[in-house]
Amino acid sequence: MARTAWVTDSTVFLDEELQYHPDIYTVPLTISLDGEEYTDGVDLTPAQLFERLKFLKTPPKTSQPSVGAFQTLYNQLAKDYDQVVAVLLSSKLSGTVSSSEQAAKLVDIPVTTFDSHILTYPMSALLKCGMQWIEAGESLENVIEKLENIRDTGETYVLVGSLEQLHRGGRMSGLQFFLGSLLNVKPIISFDNGALFIKEKVRSEKKAKEKILDYFHLAYEKNPIKEVYILYGSQENHAEEWRRELKKGYPQLKIVRCPLGAVIGVHAGENTLGISWYNGLA
Numbered sequence: 001m002a003r004t005a006w007v008t009d010s011t012v013f014l015d016e017e018l019q020y021h022p023d024i025y026t027v028p029l030t031i032s033l034d035g036e037e038y039t040d041g042v043d044l045t046p047a048q049l050f051e052r053l054k055f056l057k058t059p060p061k062t063s064q065p066s067v068g069a070f071q072t073l074y075n076q077l078a079k080d081y082d083q084v085v086a087v088l089l090s091s092k093l094s095g096t097v098s099s100s101e102q103a104a105k106l107v108d109i110p111v112t113t114f115d116s117h118i119l120t121y122p123m124s125a126l127l128k129c130g131m132q133w134i135e136a137g138e139s140l141e142n143v144i145e146k147l148e149n150i151r152d153t154g155e156t157y158v159l160v161g162s163l164e165q166l167h168r169g170g171r172m173s174g175l176q177f178f179l180g181s182l183l184n185v186k187p188i189i190s191f192d193n194g195a196l197f198i199k200e201k202v203r204s205e206k207k208a209k210e211k212i213l214d215y216f217h218l219a220y221e222k223n224p225i226k227e228v229y230i231l232y233g234s235q236e237n238h239a240e241e242w243r244r245e246l247k248k249g250y251p252q253l254k255i256v257r258c259p260l261g262a263v264i265g266v267h268a269g270e271n272t273l274g275i276s277w278y279n280g281l282a
Contacts, residue, residue, distance in 0.1 A: 158274030
């Protein structure tokens with residue numbers, strides 16, 4: 001069996017099982033705050049970021065890992081592994097996938113770069129599936145095909161804490177930002193092939209949350225959903241409220257609460273809250 005190294009980036013949320021796994025390696029993104037650069041997950045926590053955001057003179061920025069960072073890691077992995085699979089955040093949100101693909105051309109070890117079309121814990125769910133199938137002896141080609149099939153069944157709905165930050169970071173067009181800011185409209189943000197778009201505009205946060213839960217109820221009626229991921233910025237208490245509500249209606253459901261991390265916090269804001277699941281993950 002080919003020895004496989006699994007690579008991801010710092011926007012992922014690794015639970016205890018993955019955080020200490022010997023075959024998982026993380027390449028960090030960079031955050032710039034008023035000219036000072038920080039390595040995501042290393043010298044800037046989400047709590048520190050949200051506090052700094054209140055006093056910044058210029059909009060914060062994030063940067064993808066360099067081609068060289070991936071190249072260095074892949075060369076190191078070539079000493080102990082036969083192949084590398086990199087599961088990375090959506091290429092529509094960052095150039096991280098592109099950096100990995102360019103680095104793959106510069107090293108001797110085979111590297112497969114997989115665009116997750118998502119971020120945070122849903123990336124971890126894909127990682128776990130891929131690792132399980134490789135360990136079971138399935139070919140890499142089959143594993144990538146199965147991961148693509150699961151990825152394409154994903155649904156994610158988010159109430160962004162700061163539309164202004166999302167707009168400034170280039171993740172939402174000026175027109176979308178303008179429409180979302182009118183009349184206290186609360187837009188529900190979703191993903192289409194890895195890109196953000198406004199799924200629906202609702203007049204209050206309460207109604208928006210109810211609408212998101214309706215999306216889940218409809219999906220659950222059609223698919224054997226076993227787990228759901230609650231995504232949040234700094235408001236863990238709001239995430240816990242959603243967890244309790246979902247657990248009451250679906251006691252058998254596995255529910256994972258996932259903090260979004262500093263890079264995502266730069267663009268979405270600390271009050272961001274959403275849920276995500278895969279309809280094809282049985």
